[in-house]
Amino acid sequence: MNTSTVQIIILIIHILFFIYASFAIASYVVLAIISAVETKEYMKKNSFVNYKEILSSTISPSISIIAPAYNESLNIIENVRSLLSSHYVNYDVIIVNDGSKDDSLEKLIVAYDLVKVDFLINQQIPTKPIRAGVFKSTNPAFEKLTVVDKENGGKADALNMGLNISNHQYVACIDVDCLLLENALQKMIKPFLEVTDKTVIATGGVIRIANSCIIKDGKLLDVNFPKKWIEKAQILEYLRAFLLGRMAWSRLNGLLVISGAFGLFNKKIAIEVGGYDTNTVGEDMEIIVRMRRYMEEKKEKYKVAYIPDPLCWTEAPDNYKIFISQRNRWTRGTIETLRKHRKIAFNKNYKSLGMLSYPYWLFFERLAPVIEVIGIIYFVILMALNEVRWDYAFAFIILAYLFTVLFSIVAIFSEELTFHQYKKKGTGFKLILISALEPFVLHPFILYAAIRGNMDYYFNKKKKWGEMTRKGMAKA
Amino acid sequence: MKSYQYLIDYFENSPPIIQVVWVVCCVFLVSIVSLVLYLKFLRSKLRKDEKIVAKFQKEYESDLISYLYAGNEEEAISAEQQIIIDKLKICAADEFKRRIVVSTLLRLRNEISGEMAEAIQKLYFQSGLITYAFKKFKSNKWYVVAKGIRELTQLQVKEAHDKVMIFVNHPKKEIRKEVQLYLVTLFHFEGLKFLDLLETPLSEWDQIQLLEVLQRFDEQEIPDINPWLKSTNDSVVAFTLKLAKIYNQFEAKDTLLELLAHPQKKIRVEAIQVLCHLQVFEAKDVLKNKFGELSLEEQIAFFKLLENIFETGDEPFLLAHVNHENFEIKVSALKVLKILNFEKFKSLKENSAMPEYVKIVEFIEHN
Structure with missing residues (x-):
């Protein structure tokens, strides 16, 4: 290759990177605008809603809360108490003890006066078999509680058992520690x-x-801003993702994922599609894509809704090892789901699902870390060859950094104008500070985890969930 | 000065794209600084507003309590009450204060009853607050109109009926919902006449809210629900079915039976559930005769009905379905058969080679 050919190739690479980055930034801006419109409308509409009526109504639809538990002995009693303290009338709680090796079941039996009962299960979705049995409480105060002890099959399998056990119209699938x-x-x-x-x-x-x-007796008493950088940065990251990202996708009816930590499902449709996929670590995303695909193929009008109110609080990783493990799993889950449903991609039969949501996830979620790393490697090579145009590089790096900070501050604004959860004096400054530092204290680890996730997906198929050690939430 | 000039020169000599990038960087930087400053202001304002609202609430609450206890039998309005009315009139002119006055009035109105509650309502008229509520009806913003209607509902202003009825088919569902709640809260079952006029769907959420409001009132004469059961608006029919179930409207039996042939499956299923609740035996024969034509949901609903109103003559029908492929139908059929003919029921277990089926029979046998 002569010099001019190399230069043309380099120019093409630069243009491709530029186009990709421009599209990414444009998509974030568009999503933020849509999100602002949607949030404003939601807040207005919500100010007219009287939730008390539905609370006491006996004709309100029935809901089962399904919470899988695996080795959650440390917090299980408190966590179940929190789930049992809902003000909704027509609901029950199904705890699926997924073959825990610790004393979770024994603790539950003692704390909630459980006894083994005869239970007829409509096995609509295949699952691992029951181990010790199905338990109900003899104490009327805990009549809403059912505990199922089954052989270990993973979170998806435990949720499927919950779907089989539930005899209600809707199921809320949540993490037991939420x-x-x-x-x-x-x-x-x-x-x-x-x-x-x-x-x-x-x-x-x-x-x-x-x-x-x-937290006290399963109730949130006081919202505090954590001290560790990794925790603070995740708060900001969640604000951006939930208030700016998902809110906009909800408006576009293009949500591809509902957090596995808390989602409410139409049970009939969840069962019709076959329940959760036990062969993926991204079962929360996969079931939504499958349900959407099912509705599209049936040509039925449908919606995946989203509620921006802060309703579910969870413990986030407080060290980089667990954080990387979690994000590694999220990456593998995304790859698995997108690969499994690749038929949807750019397929106009699936309307916005195929032409908008899927391509967005493919390019800006699935491929983003890969492209970023390729960009970094390319930059290093250019540096080694002394080919870096520093005036360009410097200007674009500053631009990218400022855009990231600005986007985070917009998310903080959105939070302040809507739910205003971090009220304490000084927290505003901390949030601003973390928005300036987050590209250094969190983003590199997200990138590393995503690349590890890609490598594990392709070269280490045996890897499944990874660990998440619970410390328990702060108690009053 | 030198470095400033260097920057200017650098910028001017840069390629156009770099110039654009630096301009955008400056815009971002200015936006960030402005937003940070505004955020600081906003957080302080939110905290300050909370304190101001609390202060005004306390002040108005004390005024309102003074008003309630300042009345005497000689005068319609005592001098002390007049002072409070005048003060509230001035406050009402300011939107921020008006909002606090109204919310304080509403809170107090909900806490008291009888003559005191009437006095609060009188004050609402005397202070001119009602005029502001009516003014909201002219707004182009849907949420202002909705707020106006809600205020009138909470303060139980029945006089606004005709003005509110104008919005009964408003394109914005939030306004329609407020209208419906106004009518039902203030006029109880009489208020349900809006169902005759309703051209838009009544969501499940709205239906539950209306039924909850209705259940607060005792000894109400329930109007004839037959016309609503025949409504061309399917959501009105669905709502009326719920009414029929909650208030045991056996009188509407014939119309309910007609609904078994309704074009909408959802309505047919709900009709079966209501007929089951009312234990209408005629429904059983109608459904049994066309069981094969029913959808699965209707079949399941029918078997639930059968669990309530079975007779000895149903045994052959049950035996035909004890091996139904649907779990719920199979279980219902077995449950009823167990009661009607225990020996026959037991023989199913003995004759079956399928362990899963035996498990179901055994469960029903012991529960």
Whole structure:
């Protein structure tokens, strides 16, 4: 190759990087604008909603909360108490003990006066068999509680067992360590009941980080801003993702994922599609894509709704090792889901699902870290060859950094104008500070985890969930 | 000065794209600084507003309590009450204060009853607040109109009926919902006449809210629900079916039976559930005769009905379905058969070679 050919190739690479970055930035801006419109409308509409009526109504639809538990002995009693303290009338709680090796079941039996009962299970979705049995409480105070002890099959398998056990119309699938606010269920059920021209197949809720918050008897007493950088940065990251990203996708009816930590599903449709996929680590995303695909193929009008209120609080990783493991899994989950449903991609039969949501996820979620790393390697090579145009490089790096900070500050603004959860004096400054530092204290680890996730997906197929050590939330 | 000139020269000599990037960087930087400053202002304002609202609330609450206890039998309005009315009139002119006055009035209105509650309502008229509520009806913003209607509902202003009825088929569902709640909260079952006029769908959420409001009132004469069961608006029919179930409207039996042939599956299923609840035996024969034509949901609903109103003559029908492929139908059929003919029921277990089926039979046998 002569010099001019090399230069043309380099120019093409530069143009491709430039186009990709421009599209990424443009998509973030568009999503932020759509999100602002949607949030404003939601807040206005929500100010007219009286949730008390639905609370006490005996004709309100029935909901099962399904919470899989694996070796959660440390917090299981508190966590179940939190799930049982919902103000909704028509609901029950199904704890699926997924072959825990610790004393979770024994603790539950003692704390909630459980006894083994005869239970007829409609095995609509195949699962691992029951181990010790199905348990109900002899104490009327805990009549809403059912505990199922089964052989270990993973989170998806445990959720499928919950789907089989539930005899209610809707199922809320949540992580057992999540703290649900008392009004969470009535807020989440609302879209199912108020949409009249299409079927709502699922509703996703916002996940907030509970690290350093004060919890007592399963109730959130005080919202605090954590001290560790990794926790602070995740708070900002969640604000950006939930308030700016998902809110906009909800408006476009293009949500591809509902957090596995908290989502409400139309049980009939969840069962018709075959329940959760036990062969993926991204079962939360996969079931939504499959349900959407199913509705598209049936040519039925549908919606995946989203509630931006802070209803579910969870413990986020507080060290980089667990954080990387978690993000590694998220990456593999995304790859698995997108690969499994690649038929949807750019397929106009699937309308916005195929032409908008899927391509967005493919280019700006799935491929983004890969492209970023390629960019970094390319930059290093150019540096080694002394080919870097520093005036360009410097200007673009500053631009990218400022855009990231600006985007984070817009997310903080959105939070302040809507839910205003971090009220304490000084927290505003901390949020601004972390928006300036987050590209250094969190982003490199996200990138590293995503690349590890890609490598594990292709070269280490045996890798499954990874560990998540619970410390327990702060108690009053 | 030298470095400033260097920057200017650098910028001017840069390629156009770099110039654009630096301009955008400056825009971003200015936006960030402005937003940070505004954020600081906003957070302080939010905290300050909370304190101001709390202060005004306390002040108005004290005024309102003074108003309630300042009345005497000689005068319609005592001098002390007049002072408070005048003060509230001035406050009402300011939107921020008006909002606090109204919210304080509403809170107090919800806490008291009888003559005191009437006095609060009187004050709402005397202070001119009602005029502002009516003014909201002229707004182009849907949420202002909705707020106006809600205020009138909470303060139980029945006089606004005709003005509110104008919005009964408003394109914005939030306004329609407020209208419906106004009518039902203030006029109870009489308020349901809006169903005759309703051209838009009544969501499940709205239906539940209306039924909850209705259940607060005792000894109400329930109007004839037959016309609503025949409505061309399917959501009105669905809502009326719920009414029929909750208030045991056996009188509407014939119309309910007609609904078994309704074109909408959802309505047919709900009709079966209501007929089951009312234990209408005629429904059983109608459904049994056309069981094969029913959708799966209707079949399941029918078997639930059968669990309530079975007779000895149903045994052959049950036996035909004890091996139904649908779990719920199979279980229902077995449950009823167990009661009607235990020996026959037991023989199913003995004759079956399928362990899963035996498990179901055994479960029903012991529960």
